[in-house]
Amino acid sequence: MAQDDSIYYRQGLPVPETPEPGRDAGFWETTDIVGKRVARVDGYERLSGAAVYPSDIKLPNMIYGAILRCPHPHARVKKLNTAPARKMPGVRALISGDAPESGGLQWKYDDYAAPLFDPHCRFEGEVLAAVAADTRYQAWDAVRAIKVEYEVLPYVSDHDQALDDKAPRVHESGNLVGSDEYIRGDADKGLSRADAVVEQTYQTPCELHTPMELHGCVANWDGDRLTIWESSQGVYAVQSRISEVLEMPLSKVRVIGHYMGGGFGSKLQPGKYTVLAALLARKAARPVKMILTREETYLCVGNRPANTMRLKAGARKDGTLTGLDFACTGPSGAYPAGGTSLVDWQIRDLYQCDNVRCSSRDVYIHAGPARPFRAPGHPQGSWALEQMMDDLAEKIGMDPVELRLKNIPEVSQARGNIPYTTTGLRQCIEKGAEQFGWKAAVKKAREHNRSNRAVKRGVGMGACVWIVGGGGPPATVAIKLFRDGSVNLNMGASDIGTGTKTVMALVAAEELGIRPEVIQIEHADTGTTQYATPSGGSKTVPTESPTVRNAAIDVKRQVLEMAAEDLDVPAADLVYQGAEVVSGSNSEKRIRVTEVSRLKKRGVVMGVGYRGPNPEGKSVNPFGAQFCELEVNIGTGEVSILRFLGAHDSGRVLDRLTYDNQVFGGIVMGIGLGLTEFRQLDAKQTGKLCNRNWHDYKLPTALDVPADMVSLPIEIDDPEANNTGAKGLGEPVTIPTAAAIANALYMATSVRFTRAPVNPIEIRRHL
């Protein structure tokens, strides 16, 4: 094996230059494998069924947990009788608020600490007790046998009424979680100078993440050591939270999450269920599998809050934006959770505008707390701003694409005018419009609509910026080079389906000149892999990929130093050439990597990479623009999206195959916001959730999305962002989708649909 050069894909060709110790890696001017269409390195596992997701775990002696939850949005538990449940067949452990092992345990929402078992239930789905039994069926039989007496209390469901004097209080302090105001220039003055002013109220629905894999975990104790297999976006975040709640040293809490079936922000943290699983497992002295039911996940593992937004905007005839005045409210839910967080970011920073005012009020309601949901706040703000840009364009008689191009900022205005490392906003809009055939499509749609009564056509677009997406420290990656030239890559980050493992293998392969197939990745295990923050915020690739590169460079430096001993030349004179290390001054002096004496003797070289800091005084952000074409059946309100194009500047594309997949996936999720998804509370009668399943809560199906989707990467060299030049992608791709649809619907129907989702109900209400 040691002589087998097939591990290397570069035979005799230079591998990226290895910087000297203490110096930063140079920017890859060209790449051989990064950026190609490469199938996932863990494809076999995911496609064969060999991948073991947390919900697939089956341990010897394992039993099953189930949770009793409050069925009311607001109630006080008067009496909880668990005695009948304890006698049920197969029951091995039961815990509730009065059990000694749960006494004093707390659960935190942001910085708000509440008892783990709180008899004052402030949302439907709050936990009251948990049972573990031999089968899942028996666990649920036992939960159903618990008798509870409630004092049902008045509730508030509607965030727009939460601050009314008469609204029932969620907390003693009142229903305002917090308010925020941002002011730049003078919005009123700006608006007064406009040739055209538009004002509109917009509403977006509460959306639920509903990843395909249910939330849940398996918990197992070995003495005082707890191991948790959690369906999670970040094992270290789970470890940190659980060790805090159970007051255990971090080292004693091992969290493993090799595979996970989607999270979209809802699995950045563990749940109370994780703690309950651990408590039940300790009590029963057996591993406990606690996978929530689908219905439970609709109640208590987060949501994208509904938002009500008021936007007033003004522009001059030449397209100059003179003022933006924005106000929004939204609910955190029953505990602080960011009900309006980042909703105003598009308004603050997407377009050039000197006069901006944004205010927001985050309120409590009696419903499950929010959690970050793919590009938190951004699609909502985009729903308002991008529709208003089209309104303004119409008022001043300008093409919507032109109006946006008129207002491209070169700096991040909301950060005190600091420059972006790169901004591809203009190219996203220009090149996207060009490839989409914007002008021709607009013309064609208008012509179509003149001669067709029943089915109308529309095209629409929207642009976006994502507030972060540059990643940053901390992150650590270790790469082991074995003596046969193959590699083991060790990182803590989760691959939540975005292709993180594949992308990191490509980065390591590029830097080391080896084939990605020979890289084995160990990841997402706090016991055995390096520290990483959770995979979310479109920061995993820009955080981890430079770290992987740094680790690979560290490996190469060490190999060069070792080879220097064999070749008797200074390490600085040596370069990598595929499977060999070669002297720059005397090309006859060369040695196979696999023949380097110290590597052979040690068996392995381990390189460690750390994520360096982001550039000072500059902002790293991804940008994008999306375009769509659709048809509306005027009689029935049915919408068919015919095609979509996403032009995204996320820096360097690391794997074109998974990149395109992200773009399409973001668009599909945006179609859900625009056309099909909404949480429905029974606000007028009980405050309970009406649609707690996938039939009543409607995700787009294969028949609701176009097959014709195009991904157009706008790749701009960004050596300042980080040493791979990659920016985040996962969030921006879902930001402008719904608004682009709304704009196309306007062209088709001449109606502004300001309330999402625009399903046939909404369309027929307005046509």
Added chain:
Amino acid sequence: MLPSFSYVRPETVKDTVKHASARGAALHAGGTDLIGCLREGIMDVDKVVSLSALADLYGIRETADDGLTIGALATITEVAENPLVRNKYPGLAQGASEVASPQLRNQGTLGGNLCQKPRCWYYRGEFHCLRKGGDMCYALAGEHQFHAVFGHDRICVITHPSDTAPVLAALGAKLRVAGPDGGKTIAVENLHVPPRDNVLTETVLGPGEVITRIDLPRPAANLKSSYRKVRARRSWDFALAGVALALEMDGDRVENSRVFLSGAAPIPWRSRSVENVIRGRRLDDKTIAEARAAIVENADPLPGNTYKLELFKGVIEEELSAMGRPE
């Protein structure tokens, strides 16, 4: 998670009727609706009586008089794809192909589709509503955008969820039913029960009564049938508004018509007002305009579902226009 129940799979219809007559027994055909209902705990079931061993309940074949007989256990996919159905009753094939999702069509049966429980989110949720023996209809004053605009009498505003029932009713299909008192025949249009008659049940079938076959009469030579369904998403969704048409044409004139609506009422809803408008007439713009008005006659929409009136107008216009076009 499902509660516990006993299970029996008899080999004869007679035994099935006996088991199904017991209190707390529920019939299992394809199981696609029953399993969901058991999970939701919307009915107390001690015993599941499986029909799957009953050979007589399978198969689709032509009858001696050129009609069609469909076993109650024929899957929805079999109905949708059967060449005889597609040829004789295209509306039924369309209705069947619009049901739920491919997997559910592969498992769900025609008999089961007719007997399914409503999909009202209060009824299926943790709400002790009128239909479950409680004392109020939550949808009436609650969230009812998906609910009925006809035939609810402000008692219970479910819509009947079946896509095949309106077509079968329009086609004049009859059910063969086995029961404790022997066999009988029920027209599909008489199968379902409006809330004013009994809010606790959806069909006239009593304990122990089992649909064995669905019989379709010989299609008239000039029969045209269709089913059109509008929904909030394109797969796995019930009708916001649907129209089943069975028209017998005399040239370009409608000689006879039967029009049933889905997504409209607690039962498949016959629109006699549309039938009256189009009978004896050409399906021209004037007729269609009158049919648009007729389809919402006597509607009783709720504040949150008045949009359905416009939707039904749009659907009937589209369907009659399509029917009126020369082939």
Added chain:
Amino acid sequence: MGSDDQGNNDVGRSGFTRRGFIQIMGTGAVSASLAGAAIAARSKPVPPEKVMDAENTVKISLHVNGAQHAVLVESRWTLLYVLREAFGMTGTKEGCSRGECGACTVLIDGIPRYACMTLAVEAEGRRITTLEGLMSGEQLGPVQNAFLEEDAYQCGYCTPGQIMAVEGLLRKNPTPSLDEIRIGVSGNLCRCGAYTHIFRAAQKAADLKKR
């Protein structure tokens, strides 16, 4: 667990399934015997009589990926529960247990169905094929390879169900159109939104299967 025979759902040149074809034949030839025609139309004989108490477990035998497995079940246990929690098979996922997402799609007698809506006892006597049954030894099958090449998945959790839906579609219709593919996978939700790539993978799988 070995591969499954592809039995009696092949599509004839007429575009009808063989079952449909038998039914057409039956109308002319055997309409005299109603019961006979009904049985002819079935792919398998009807299952035998069965009685199970609510409280006890009863032994049943399931035919999974070409092998018989005896297992003790309660009457309420679904096929999904038995595959996952009794057999420990990971190629059939639980997404909702309500027949709404398709993650648990398996083939029963070659036809895609939701394992979560199928009582285990109702699957007796049927041929059950799971994702594992599409492998040939350690090698991915053609549909799986197509998913790999087209990157027709992200988190991978709905993927076994998507693959089974495509497998079932192609067994019935080896050359599906784009619309037929979209309908074929319309009972399988993908929250990551990989649909476009799934459509491409299904097209590629049709090609790979022909080779």
